[in-house]
Amino acid sequence: MQASRIKIWIILTAFIGIGSCTIQPAKDTPPNFQPFFEEYGVEGCFILYDLKNDLYQIYNSTRCEKGYLPASSFKILNALIGLETGVITDENMVIPWDSIVRTEEAWNRDHTLASAIPYSVVPYFQEVARRVGPTRMKEMVDDSDFGKMEITPENIDKFWFSGNSRITPWEQMNFILHFYTNKLPFSEANINLVKKLIILQKTDNWILRGKIGMTNQDGKNLGWMVGYLEENGNVWLYVCNVESGLDNTIRFKESRRGIPEKIFKSMGLMEE
Numbered sequence: 453m454q455a456s457r458i459k460i461w462i463i464l465t466a467f468i469g470i471g472s473c474t475i476q477p478a479k480d481t482p483p484n485f486q487p488f489f490e491e492y493g494v495e496g497c498f499i500l501y502d503l504k505n506d507l508y509q510i511y512n513s514t515r516c517e518k519g520y521l522p523a524s525s526f527k528i529l530n531a532l533i534g535l536e537t538g539v540i541t542d543e544n545m546v547i548p549w550d551s552i553v554r555t556e557e558a559w560n561r562d563h564t565l566a567s568a569i570p571y572s573v574v575p576y577f578q579e580v581a582r583r584v585g586p587t588r589m590k591e592m593v594d595d596s597d598f599g600k601m602e603i604t605p606e607n608i609d610k611f612w613f614s615g616n617s618r619i620t621p622w623e624q625m626n627f628i629l630h631f632y633t634n635k636l637p638f639s640e641a642n643i644n645l646v647k648k649l650i651i652l653q654k655t656d657n658w659i660l661r662g663k664i665g666m667t668n669q670d671g672k673n674l675g676w677m678v679g680y681l682e683e684n685g686n687v688w689l690y691v692c693n694v695e696s697g698l699d700n701t702i703r704f705k706e707s708r709r710g711i712p713e714k715i716f717k718s719m720g721l722m723e724e
Contacts, residue, residue: 485511488714489694492707496694498715499625503632504686519618520693522599523665524572525676526612528631528646531565533592534580535642540565543645547579569649572664578609595637597630599623613667624678624691632680632689650679652709658683658722662690664708673701675708683721690715 485498489511497512510516534540543566553560558571568576581589590603599619603611611617619627630636634643653660662679673696680689692712696704716722 485509485711485715488711488718489707491714492694492696492703492710493700494694494696494704494707494711496692496707496711497621498693498711499621499691500715501625501629501689502686503689515693516621516691519599519620519623520674520676521614521617521667521669522601522612522619522624523667523674523676524574524577524613525624525663525665525678526598527569527572527577527665528650528663528678529593529596529598529627530577530580530612531569531646531649532596532636532638532642533584533589534565535645536592536638537584537588539580539583543649547576550575550579566649569646569663574613581609584608592637596627597623598627613665621691621693624676624693625689628678628680628689628691632687652679655724660713660716660722662709662712666705666708668698672697673704675704677708677712681716681721688716688721 489496495515497515498510499516500509501507502509531540544564546562546564547568548562549560552575554575556571556573559573559575563571563573563576565576567573584592586603586605586608589608590601593601593603599617601611601617601619602615603617607615627636631643631647634640636643647661650661650663651659652662659682660679661681662677665676667674673694675694677692678690680687690712692708694704694707694711696707713722
């Protein structure tokens, strides 16, 4: 009986449970991704899941269990909620520029969902969140098992990049796995549309999808890149979490996409 219980426990700890709390391996799995973080002068963690072989590779597992603001990685879920509620009618729906000039030049114009995602247009998604409202937003975020978001009428348009909302890298992986496998509580059509809109690069041999994010937490730069790579009939889901001092902002920004791509290329993937 004891042997059977041990066997069951090992099986349960080998994967992330769909529709349940996040389950993850207990320790790092080689290879060591540390050199890629050192190259950019950042700290962080990385989770890579080989779907076909049911294999996790983890860098800095302790950090993977800590909570951080999701920043613009939340735009995947924000877009899904906007579509599901009808606040966003389709990828071509325009939300007019509010005429407030911001430092990101690309934000200072009208945007559609199709343009707001690649340009990570914060004002667009703030307006989507305001139209969804705190009650519906909280219900749908909770139903999606997206970390622990603090959502109120006062912070409805900023809860994902400031305040007390937190999500762990493992919870991000849980969400991306649910997103890829269409296990989120949204229509297949809406999920597939957002999957199309987060394509970062595509060749005849592979497709890289993802969403980056950046904010300030505890006086430091905090960033993400989450998504998945499809190549050779397999899928690699990934979560990259990075942090640096404010004096390293340029390299920090580059690290969010640079680290995942360098990891994939070190594995012989994403070849041009």
